[in-house]
Amino acid sequence: MLRLNPTFDTQKDVVASILAKEERANIGVLEPRILSVEKDGGVVYSWRGATGTTRIGKYDPHSTENKLLYTFDKQVCVSSCSLNKEETLLAVSLSQSTQGDSRFKPVSKCLTLLIEIHPINNTKVLKAVDCKVKVQFLYPKTSRTTVLESHLLLAAEDGYVDQYHITLTRQEGYRVVMQNPERLSRERVAEDFSWVQWDSDTQRLFYLTAREKHTLKCVQFYPDRNFETVFELPLEMPSVSCVTSSVRFVNFGYDHYQDMKDEGLRLEVFTSPTGTMCVCYSPPVHWHKAATYTIAFVHRGCSKTFTVSLEKGSAPANLPTVHPIFIHLDYYIVVYLADHFLHLINCRQQDLLCYSLFLSGADGHIEALGREVVSVSGSRLLDVRAGKMYTIELNPDFLLELLSSARPEAQRLAALHCILVYLQPNPVMELKIINWISENVMSFDAFDQIQEFILASLYRISNQQCVSLDKLLPYSCVFEKKELPVALTAIPGVKCTPELLCQPIIKGKPKSLQGYWEELQLVLDRMRYFEAVPSPRFRTSLIKEDWDRFQAAMNSEKKKSPHCHRQIEENTKKVLSMVDTWRLDKRVVPLFQEEDQQQRVLVGLMVDKLREHLNRHLSRLGKKKIDLLVVNYAAKLLELVWHVLELMWQKLKLGPWVLCIKQQGSSEEWAMFHVMFRILEATKGLCLPLPPGYSTLLSVLGVRCLPQHTFLQYVDHGLLQLTEPFVSRLMTDLDNSDANEQLKFSILKRLPEHMEQKVSQQWDHPINSACISREYVRTLLEKYSENRDSALLDYGKSCSFPDFLPLNYLTKILWNREEQAQNPFEEQENVDVRFVEEMALKQTQIKLGFEVK
Numbered sequence: 001m002l003r004l005n006p007t008f009d010t011q012k013d014v015v016a017s018i019l020a021k022e023e024r025a026n027i028g029v030l031e032p033r034i035l036s037v038e039k040d041g042g043v044v045y046s047w048r049g050a051t052g053t054t055r056i057g058k059y060d061p062h063s064t065e066n067k068l069l070y071t072f073d074k075q076v077c078v079s080s081c082s083l084n085k086e087e088t089l090l091a092v093s094l095s096q097s098t099q100g101d102s103r104f105k106p107v108s109k110c111l112t113l114l115i116e117i118h119p120i121n122n123t124k125v126l127k128a129v130d131c132k133v134k135v136q137f138l139y140p141k142t143s144r145t146t147v148l149e150s151h152l153l154l155a156a157e158d159g160y161v162d163q164y165h166i167t168l169t170r171q172e173g174y175r176v177v178m179q180n181p182e183r184l185s186r187e188r189v190a191e192d193f194s195w196v197q198w199d200s201d202t203q204r205l206f207y208l209t210a211r212e213k214h215t216l217k218c219v220q221f222y223p224d225r226n227f228e229t230v231f232e233l234p235l236e237m238p239s240v241s242c243v244t245s246s247v248r249f250v251n252f253g254y255d256h257y258q259d260m261k262d263e264g265l266r267l268e269v270f271t272s273p274t275g276t277m278c279v280c281y282s283p284p285v286h287w288h289k290a291a292t293y294t295i296a297f298v299h300r301g302c303s304k305t306f307t308v309s310l311e312k313g314s315a316p317a318n319l320p321t322v323h324p325i326f327i328h329l330d331y332y333i334v335v336y337l338a339d340h341f342l343h344l345i346n347c348r349q350q351d352l353l354c355y356s357l358f359l360s361g362a363d364g365h366i367e368a369l370g371r372e373v374v375s376v377s378g379s380r381l382l383d384v385r386a387g388k389m390y391t392i393e394l395n396p397d398f399l400l401e402l403l404s405s406a407r408p409e410a411q412r413l414a415a416l417h418c419i420l421v422y423l424q425p426n427p428v429m430e431l432k433i434i435n436w437i438s439e440n441v442m443s444f445d446a447f448d449q450i451q452e453f454i455l456a457s458l459y460r461i462s463n464q465q466c467v468s469l470d471k472l473l474p475y476s477c478v479f480e481k482k483e484l485p486v487a488l489t490a491i492p493g494v495k496c497t498p499e500l501l502c503q504p505i506i507k508g509k510p511k512s513l514q515g516y517w518e519e520l521q522l523v524l525d526r527m528r529y530f531e532a533v534p535s536p537r538f539r540t541s542l543i544k545e546d547w548d549r550f551q552a553a554m555n556s557e558k559k560k561s562p563h564c565h566r567q568i569e570e571n572t573k574k575v576l577s578m579v580d581t582w583r584l585d586k587r588v589v590p591l592f593q594e595e596d597q598q599q600r601v602l603v604g605l606m607v608d609k610l611r612e613h614l615n616r617h618l619s620r621l622g623k624k625k626i627d628l629l630v631v632n633y634a635a636k637l638l639e640l641v642w643h644v645l646e647l648m649w650q651k652l653k654l655g656p657w658v659l660c661i662k663q664q665g666s667s668e669e670w671a672m673f674h675v676m677f678r679i680l681e682a683t684k685g686l687c688l689p690l691p692p693g694y695s696t697l698l699s700v701l702g703v704r705c706l707p708q709h710t711f712l713q714y715v716d717h718g719l720l721q722l723t724e725p726f727v728s729r730l731m732t733d734l735d736n737s738d739a740n741e742q743l744k745f746s747i748l749k750r751l752p753e754h755m756e757q758k759v760s761q762q763w764d765h766p767i768n769s770a771c772i773s774r775e776y777v778r779t780l781l782e783k784y785s786e787n788r789d790s791a792l793l794d795y796g797k798s799c800s801f802p803d804f805l806p807l808n809y810l811t812k813i814l815w816n817r818e819e820q821a822q823n824p825f826e827e828q829e830n831v832d833v834r835f836v837e838e839m840a841l842k843q844t845q846i847k848l849g850f851e852v853k
Contacts, residue, residue, distance in 0.1 A: 399418055
């Protein structure tokens with residue numbers, strides 16, 4: 001499920017460098033130990049030197065070089081270590097288990113030192129106390145190339161954090177030393193906490209207090225050496241004793257000498273630049289009992305507590321209790337309990353459990369990962385005992401395997417959603433997804449995979465343009481269902497208990513907030529607004545009522561669209577102008593090449609409804625911005641469908657011959673028809689438009705692949721549309737065999753009157769020509785109002801048994817009327833009195849048996 005990419009290995013990246021400088025025979029077993037990972041990615045480590053010394057070095061991942069920072073002349077136990085950004089100062093905490101006589105052997109439990117290392121010079125004792133002390137240098141962003149000031153955080157197990165401001169000075173041109181080391185400036189940052197976490201990427205300090213109620217606080221550090229408490233969140237935590245049994249330090253390096261017994265609460269906070277914050281905590285898990293963990297989605301104002309039943313097995317003797325590992329993957333929080341389960345929790349869409357992926361057994365196992373693993377900022381894992389560090393990413397190949405029919409539908413939906421929204425598929429992945437859809441074209445019981453593909457893809461594209469659309473655009477098809485399937489509402493073996501969170505407090509005026517805190521404030525404001533208004537997320541079903549009304553109007557009208565349709569048509573023009581048609585010559589699927597009035601109206605109508613929805617809930621963006629977003633959304637929808645058809649067309653190796661109605665369809669064309677029909681069914685269920693020309697192409701494939709009676713049934717049920725380009729092609733391309741005649745007459749009978757009159761003239765057939773002549777005569781004579789000739793009108797109405805007057809008399813009247821009346825068939829220049837005369841003679845010959853039809 002998770003793919004581990006090694007970025008650091010002490011054996012490969014460090015040992016060879018050490019051996020090149022020291023004699024292996026004097027070292028014994030060389031086991032470098034990782035002490036900390038700084039913001040720049042540098043790994044600080046220690047090892048026992050050849051002469052019984054303790055050395056501290058740094059590995060630079062950018063240059064892949066190792067650098068010796070400092071050497072203690074005796075073996076010492078380094079419990080915490082940090083290097084400043086300029087690599088001129090080293091802060092070290094030594095535990096009391098130091099062996100041998102040495103000036104570094106502390107009388108107190110912990111000795112904290114500040115050492116000048118550029119070059120190695122003075123050493124200052126910062127603390128000598130009977131509690132654990134952690135050290136961490138700040139890495140402020142600055143444009144200055146030379147900084148002569150460093151800032152050090154000192155966090156003590158007694159429950160306080162101090163910040164030391166260390167002014168440096170340069171001597172002899174290259175020596176960097178502390179200026180006035182006896183009087184270092186110091187400020188109290190936090191106190192009375194039971195848990196503290198350092199976030200090196202964002203330079204934030206989170207800590208948990210419990211005076212009256214557990215409160216999570218955050219201190220933000222700024223480049224100008226200032227800091228302030230910007231965030232507070234009351235939390236409903238488990239029992240107080242579980243939290244406060246001992247102070248927990250998170251992301252303050254790793255202490256290889258600490259007591260491995262750990263029965264306290266594990267707590268971690270994860271943030272992302274998009275304004276999300278997740279607080280994850282879990283009590284220790286006892287073997288043979290259920291595992292419980294809570295994810296507080298601060299940006300959503302809710303929390304979810306999961307209880308997972310564990311499978312019975314043999315408990316390791318040295319691990320009576322364990323903690324699940326929390327890993328942040330931006331869109332997801334990973335909860336991993338070795339040998340039991342892996343839970344991929346969607347931290348942006350918590351509406352349903354089915355958008356989170358729960359795996360157990362072999363599926364939930366991460367290879368080559370030990371039990372002592374800590375999460376490092378930047379989606380990294382540190383295997384402390386193995387001395388390895390990894391970056392983490394989701395395995396797309398495994399997610400594709402989860403789409404197989406053997407998997408539960410909740411897993412298939414979660415995997416599909418993860419691929420489409422989180423992974424942002426590349427061309428290879430896109431092709432695999434479309435191949436999967438074509439092989440599993442029928443809709444699943446719990447959800448429609450084609451609808452999910454369309455909505456999730458559009459959601460990802462739109463969110464990249466404007467994150468404010470997160471709560472307004474549809475991201476899944478299941479919310480269009482009247483009742484949610486049971487398969488999507490629960491995970492077997494997992495109990496979920498949702499709760500509301502207290503309102504967080506972001507200190508400072510809204511205008512003064514910057515960066516992440518400004519974004520989080522906007523997210524919280526939007527969340528409160530959307531909770532107060534009904535149905536903030538756009539539902540495509542809102543289009544259906546207006547679309548049904550427009551369809552009825554189009555099927556009955558003979559003239560151009562009324563004035564009320566002009567806005568709809570303008571919307572459509574904007575959308576079609578944005579569709580990527582510049583490579584039209586390289587496209588193989590013939591779309592966007594005709595005036596498809598129905599789809600044009602549906603495109604414009606969707607734009608109108610979505611624009612109205614966004615203007616109601618997101619007016620602060622302005623009408624121009626909203627209009628651009630809406631038009632782009634519709635254009636991307638049309639492009640997406642077109643892209644799917646292009647890939648399918650190329651996969652099946654179809655060509656221009658597909659458009660020839662004379663030939664029977666092949667198995668490949670049948671497969672294409674099946675996929676296109678399912679896309680039509682899926683979009684129709686969501687009332688979404690299709691590219692102009694889609695209905696024509698589908699009908700062409702249908703008439704090639706389906707038996708005639710089946711094709712007509714599809715038409716009668718509204719599944720296939722008789723578009724004007726399709727019927728015109730049918731009339732001209734098919735010959736007049738008995739079967740084709742029957743098909744043509746059946747289709748003409750099903751057309752609206754105004755379309756029938758237009759396309760029937762393209763069919764070169766005696767009966768059709770006779771009907772055209774009679775219609776022409778009837779139309780002319782209806783305008784001929786003289787009483788003595790009114791009888792002619794009655795004779796001309798019968799199409800089956802025309803009782804003609806002498807042809808020369810009729811022709812003379814028609815010539816006279818044709819000069820006075822406007823030609824009712826002005827679009828067909830070949831219909832005139834001469835045509836009527838020829839058809840009359842031809843029909844007479846047929847009636848008398850002189851000519852066979």
